[in-house]
Amino acid sequence: MTATKGLEGIVATTSSISSIIDGVLTYRGIDIDDLAENATFEEVAYLLWYGKLPNASELAQLIADFNKFAPIPAQVIEQLKLYPKEANSMAALRSAVSCLALYDEEANDMSPESNLRKAIKLQAQIPTIIAAFARIREGKEPVAPKQSQSIAESFLYMLIGTEPDKVAIQALDTALVLHADHELNASTFAARVTVATLSDIYSGVTSAIGALKGPLHGGANEAVMAMLEDIDSLDNVDSYVHDKLNNKQKIMGFGHRVYKNGDPRAKHLQKMSQELGKITGNLKWYEMSIKIEDIVTGEKGLKPNVDFYSASVYTSLEIPRDLFTPIFAISRASGWTAHILEQYENNRLIRPRAEYNGPVSQKYITIENR
Numbered sequence: 607m608t609a610t611k612g613l614e615g616i617v618a619t620t621s622s623i624s625s626i627i628d629g630v631l632t633y634r635g636i637d638i639d640d641l642a643e644n645a646t647f648e649e650v651a652y653l654l655w656y657g658k659l660p661n662a663s664e665l666a667q668l669i670a671d672f673n674k675f676a677p678i679p680a681q682v683i684e685q686l687k688l689y690p691k692e693a694n695s696m697a698a699l700r701s702a703v704s705c706l707a708l709y710d711e712e713a714n715d716m717s718p719e720s721n722l723r724k725a726i727k728l729q730a731q732i733p734t735i736i737a738a739f740a741r742i743r744e745g746k747e748p749v750a751p752k753q754s755q756s757i758a759e760s761f762l763y764m765l766i767g768t769e770p771d772k773v774a775i776q777a778l779d780t781a782l783v784l785h786a787d788h789e790l791n792a793s794t795f796a797a798r799v800t801v802a803t804l805s806d807i808y809s810g811v812t813s814a815i816g817a818l819k820g821p822l823h824g825g826a827n828e829a830v831m832a833m834l835e836d837i838d839s840l841d842n843v844d845s846y847v848h849d850k851l852n853n854k855q856k857i858m859g860f861g862h863r864v865y866k867n868g869d870p871r872a873k874h875l876q877k878m879s880q881e882l883g884k885i886t887g888n889l890k891w892y893e894m895s896i897k898i899e900d901i902v903t904g905e906k907g908l909k910p911n912v913d914f915y916s917a918s919v920y921t922s923l924e925i926p927r928d929l930f931t932p933i934f935a936i937s938r939a940s941g942w943t944a945h946i947l948e949q950y951e952n953n954r955l956i957r958p959r960a961e962y963n964g965p966v967s968q969k970y971i972t973i974e975n976r
């Protein structure tokens with residue numbers, strides 16, 4: 607038995623949800639470029655769960671379900687009020703999603719109909735939790751979900767408490783489309799490992815949120831913004847990036863386990879970052895990002911991943927930095943739950959082996975002789 611560090615290159619399952627072949631990302635066979643330009647997040651969620659694009663009435667039904675399920679139980683709101691105001695927002699989301707299960711009577715119903723319904727509920731309720739916690743920690747009352755055609759609109763409405771701007775809704779919707787699924791990424795794998803024990807969907811999504819939080823995965827978008835704030839001006843980019851690279855430190859938002867010639871989602875986010883910068887009259891973060899990319903790609907051959915330009919996009923939308931990774935979770939909830947449903951459909955326990963490299967032939971030593 608020989609271990610492969612980080613399971614690089616190991617094919618651990620079959621899946622018909624998304625593919626990355628020769629650097630091209632598809633959801634159910636549809637190119638991400640096509641979806642980014644034409645689809646709404648609601649259509650994409652349907653596509654991931656059902657394997658096809660919805661017709662008008664199927665889409666209307668899904669949107670009606672999202673609106674119906676979006677309010678969260680009063681007990682969960684009460685829990686959010688008890689969390690420390692300075693709690694990490696991904697930790698708060700992880701706890702609150704786990705808490706949702708306690709108030710869902712069908713949490714442990716393993717029928718396919720119930721699991722699909724819970725996937726839709728989770729997708730509807732995760733944005734509500736994030737917006738509610740963001741307001742509660744500022745001493746404000748949560749805003750009830752808006753009856754809306756779009757999760758992006760309802761989320762922004764719950765966050766700011768007023769009608770969101772159309773440009774912001776469109777930009778967030780596209781970002782949600784771009785982040786929705788990504789084959790067997792770390793958080794999706796965590797979800798699949800959890801539910802492969804035949805544990806419930808809430809456990810799977812809670813595991814996934816924990817995995818997404820880390821800065822080598824979804825947490826990188828917040829780390830990118832922290833870096834941009836740290837650098838602070840275009841003039842400081844050169845010395846900052848060279849210092850990091852010379853000290854063999856990572857530049858967040860660059861590199862990817864699967865893409866070696868660039869992430870197809872990054873160009874969409876780069877364009878959005880520029881357009882939003884122009885609209886807000888602040889191109890500073892965009893211009894700094896471009897300069898960082900020039901240096902890192904030029905000198906290390908590393909390309910920006912999905913997290914790099916999403917940082918300046920969300921900042922232009924005036925979203926607080928520590929909600930960037932929770933927003934990633936809003937989107938990826940669709941992919942996580944699609945993978946969980948796929949895992950249940952054709953389940954086998956996921957249990958790899960470890961190559962043992964510890965001591966051998968040891969004997970028990972009594973405590974007085976240690």
Ligand SMILES: CC(=O)SCCNC(=O)CCNC(=O)[C@H](O)C(C)(C)COP(=O)(O)OP(=O)(O)OC[C@H]1O[C@@H](n2cnc3c(N)ncnc32)[C@H](O)[C@@H]1OP(=O)(O)O
Pocket residue numbers: 612821822823824826855856857858859860861862863864906908911912913
């Ligand atoms: C949604 C997402 O999860 S996208 C990824 C988000 N994460 C980040 O942006 C964090 C920064 N990037 C990284 O840490 C990595 O590129 C990962 C985690 C994304 C991929 O990791 P792996 O495939 O395991 O690559 P690994 O970390 O082994 O890097 C390979 C080499 O490239 C270097 N490298 C990789 N990423 C970077 C980076 N961002 N900055 C500088 N060097 C890097 C490593 O130092 C390593 O160099 P070495 O061979 O000289 O030791």
Ligand SMILES: O=C([O-])CC(=O)C(=O)O
Pocket residue numbers: 785787788789790791792823863864911912
């Ligand atoms: O696939 C991965 O390793 C990371 C990820 O989730 C993504 O890029 O969207």
